[in-house]
Amino acid sequence: MFRIIGVFLLFLGSVFGLEPSYQLKLENNIIDVNYVENRLLVGTDFGEVIEVKFEKEFENITKKVVLKLPDISNFFGDFYPPKVFSVDFLEGRLLVNSEGSEGAKNLFVFKEQLEKLPIALNIKKAAFVDKDKIFLGLMSNEILLYDLKDSKILYQKQLSEATFSDFTLSEDKKYFLVSCESGILYYGKTLNGEILKEFSGLNKDNVYEAKMGFQGSDIVIIAAGQDRKVGVYFGNRMQDYTKEADFLVYSVGLSLDGKIGAYMKNEMSDIAVFExxxxxxxxxxxxxxxxxxxxxxxxxxxxxxxxxxxxILFWKLP
Known part of the structure; x- marks a missing residue:
């Protein structure tokens, strides 16, 4: 009997208590991480963009600084490295949203030279749509599409009066999903800003971030709630539901096929992975x-x- 119990507990430990297969420690604090074109791009609080590469099964993990932004100044004239708030990559070019001097924001495109874009807005996050267009989320909960070639705004749209939290784009860049302080998620078309659907009801407070995937043609969404709830939405096929966490849910993850989710479970930052x-x-x-x-x-x-x-921790699921 005791042997059976021991084997059962060992089984539970192997399934429910996984340790990382590798841990990468950087020299400075991490602000943003993006996975694009088989590499991690990390923005730090020291004005850096760090590229992390690895082979299949997290073998031969390497890191290098691919961009160091110039120092900025505060209202007292002191100089210091800027925080890098978001990073994206497309066709050899980096798109970097960072802290600017005296409380401003800077938006850069970098390939061989650093080009500062002429956009004087309070940008929270930026992402490439294609080689000529970028999608921006503003602190005012506005979204906009900007034409890099002609240096002009193609559209700018206010979603609500709530404070902006985050956005994500679909893998093909055709759709956006915006999360904000109200708990409402806005799903729409990237190229014209049309809202296709609002997802709401599961989180009653700020949604820090949300991720989307697709099971066939049906959208699946996972939302990270300040109310200690993980919201799981389906487009049409299944009943929406929530999962309770033991702490504010600051981060969530979702597989591309929309079948596996993950979320910050407690204040120790344990990550729960679930179907x-x-x-x-x-x-x-x-x-x-x-x-x-x-x-x-x-x-x-x-x-x-x-x-x-x-x-940065690397995990292999059984």
């Missing part, structure tokens, strides 16, 4: 020491997570 269809937990990932800011599915078996500190 989207039904909500069954698959694993608990333990290893972070600071609050999470990113959970990224490389595929349905490999996850990368980063914290408001210096550590």
């Amino acid at each position: 989207i269809n039904g909500g069954k937990e698959m694993a608990i990932l333990k290893g972070h020491k600071n609050l999470l800011n990113s959970i990224i599915f490389i595929d349905d078996k490999n996850i990368v997570s980063a914290e408001d500190g210096k550590n």
Whole structure:
């Protein structure tokens, strides 16, 4: 009998208490992490964009600084490195949204030279749509599409009076999903700003971020709530539901096929991995020491997570 119990507990430990397969420690604090074109791009609080590359199964992990932004100044004339708020990459070019002098924001495109874009707006996040257009989310909860070639705004749209939190684009860049302070999620078309659907009701407070995937043609959304709830929305096929966390949910992740989700489970920043269809937990990932800011599915078996500190953790699911 005791042997059976021991084997059962060992089984639970192997499924629900996974440790990272690798931990990468940076020299400065992490602000943003993006996975694009088989690389991680990390923005830090020291004006850096760091490229992290790895082979299949997280082998041969390497890092290098690909951009160091010039120092900025505060109202007292003191100079210091800017925070990098968001990073994107397309066709050899970096798009970098960073802190500017005296409380402003700077938006840069970098390939061989650093080009500052003439946009004087309070930008929270920026992403490439294609080589000529970028999608921006503003602190005022406005979205806009900007033409790089002609240096003009193609559209600018106010979503609500609530404070902006985050956005994500679909893999093909055709659709956006915006999260904000109201708990409402806005799903729409990137090229014209048309809102196709509002998702609401699961989170009653600020949604820090949301991710989307697709099960066939049906959209799946996972939302990180300040109300300690993870919201899971389906376009049409299944009933929406929530999962309770033990702390504010600062970060969530979703596999591209929309079948596996992950979220920050507690104040120790343990990560719960679960089946989207039904909500069954698959694993608990333990290893972070600071609050999470990113959970990224490389595929349905490999996850990368980063914290408001210096550590990036790499996980292999069983």
